[in-house]
Amino acid sequence: xxxxxxxxxSTSAPTVxxxxxxxxxxxxxxxxxxxxxxxxxxxxxxxxTIRRLEKAEVGLKPLYVEILLxxxxxxxxxxxxxxxxxxxxxxxxxxxxxRDVLPSWFSGYVSLETGARTLRTYEPHYVxxxxxxxxxxxxxxxxxxxxxxxxxLRRRVDLRLRRQSLLERDDAPTLxxxxxxxxxxxxVGGPEVMREQIDRLLEVSExxxxxxxxxxxxxGAHVGACAPFTYFRFEEPELPDIxxxxxxxxxxxxxxxxxxxxxLEAHNRMSxxxxxxxxxxxxxxxxxxxx
Numbered sequence: 001x002x003x004x005x006x007x008x009x010s011t012s013a014p015t016v017x018x019x020x021x022x023x024x025x026x027x028x029x030x031x032x033x034x035x036x037x038x039x040x041x042x043x044x045x046x047x048x049t050i051r052r053l054e055k056a057e058v059g060l061k062p063l064y065v066e067i068l069l070x071x072x073x074x075x076x077x078x079x080x081x082x083x084x085x086x087x088x089x090x091x092x093x094x095x096x097x098x099r100d101v102l103p104s105w106f107s108g109y110v111s112l113e114t115g116a117r118t119l120r121t122y123e124p125h126y127v128x129x130x131x132x133x134x135x136x137x138x139x140x141x142x143x144x145x146x147x148x149x150x151x152x153l154r155r156r157v158d159l160r161l162r163r164q165s166l167l168e169r170d171d172a173p174t175l176x177x178x179x180x181x182x183x184x185x186x187x188v189g190g191p192e193v194m195r196e197q198i199d200r201l202l203e204v205s206e207x208x209x210x211x212x213x214x215x216x217x218x219x220g221a222h223v224g225a226c227a228p229f230t231y232f233r234f235e236e237p238e239l240p241d242i243x244x245x246x247x248x249x250x251x252x253x254x255x256x257x258x259x260x261x262x263x264l265e266a267h268n269r270m271s272x273x274x275x276x277x278x279x280x281x282x283x284x285x286x287x288x289x290x291x
Contacts, residue, residue: 015108016115016239017089018056021082023238025068026054032072042071062086098159101152105250109230112242114166116173118233120267122224124180126188127197130164131177131204131212136197137161139189167210176211178224178270184214184286195290198283205280213274214282222273224266231263 029039029050036047043049043064050068052058065086069079095102095110102110113119113130121128126140134157141156142148148156166172187194205212215222229245243254243263254260 015056015089015093015111016234016236017085018060020236020238021060021065021085021089022054022056024082024085025060025065027238028069028072028074029054034072039068039071042067059090060086062090094162095159098155101155102159103250108253109244109251110163112232112244113163113230115234116232117235118174118231119176120231120264121175121177121229122267122270123177123183123228124225125183125186125228127179127183127201128175128177129160130167130175131201131210132160132164133193133197133200134161135189135193136200139193143188167204167207172209174209176213176267176271178213178215178267178274180225181214181216181282184282191290195287198287198290202280202283202287205276205283211276212279212283213271213276214279215270215273216278216282219273222270224270226266229263231260231267 040047232242
């Protein structure tokens with residue numbers, strides 16, 4: 001990620017495997033004492049290209065990996081392992097069939113979400129996508145893409161629901177979502193849809209690996225009252241913590257420590273404004289209002 005930011009506008013963010021491979025290549029080059037300039041000469045490219053390869057800003061061709069590792073003094077076994085990883089990194093993700101309805105700047109998010117060990121989300125407007133019911137998701141996506149054909153909208157909803165399967169895996173990540181009370185008052189799809197969605201939140205909040213906190217109106221102004229964001233943490237030591245946040249026409253991916261720390265601190269502070277008991281009580285109260 002260039003300067004800790006990527007994915008604005010139409011630029012896609014790197015996949016998890018590409019990030020792992022890029023950082024391993026950088027570590028291998030540095031351990032071998034090879035400069036960016038020398039690595040660039042091995043590929044007959046500019047040093048900037050090597051830097052972009054290591055930061056996963058561009059795809060890695062297996063042949064490039066082989067040439068670089070040979071220049072770094074790697075043995076044949078190590079080269080074959082890296083090349084195999086490069087080939088895997090270039091394989092389309094499970095979401096590839098939805099590329100016609102998946103914004104390019106969001107494909108990186110789906111990859112990060114799939115590979116994360118911990119996800120923390122803050123949503124001031126809508127229920128987190130991983131916890132949306134089909135009808136609620138259709139209402140949200142229909143509002144966000146008002147010019148969609150029915151088939152395109154159906155496929156967007158299907159993609160969102162397929163993403164939710166990661167919470168059912170044996171190695172499911174931990175999901176901790178903080179919602180503003182506003183989310184529960186914003187009518188999406190009508191009272192029946194809202195009641196169904198609140199039932200879903202009450203149900204998943206009982207899962208060991210899912211937490212749902214509601215920041216009540218009475219909390220007043222607070223540090224997190226801003227744009228929605230998602231914080232990702234991974235098991236792989238090569239991967240830094242990453243924060244994703246959206247703008248109207250795209251998204252920003254942050255991996256600089258100061259940016260990530262600021263969002264993590266905001267999430268921690270917001271969680272202090274809630275309690276599991278109060279959040280469930282608020283959900284139950286809103287459910288009755290929609291009955």
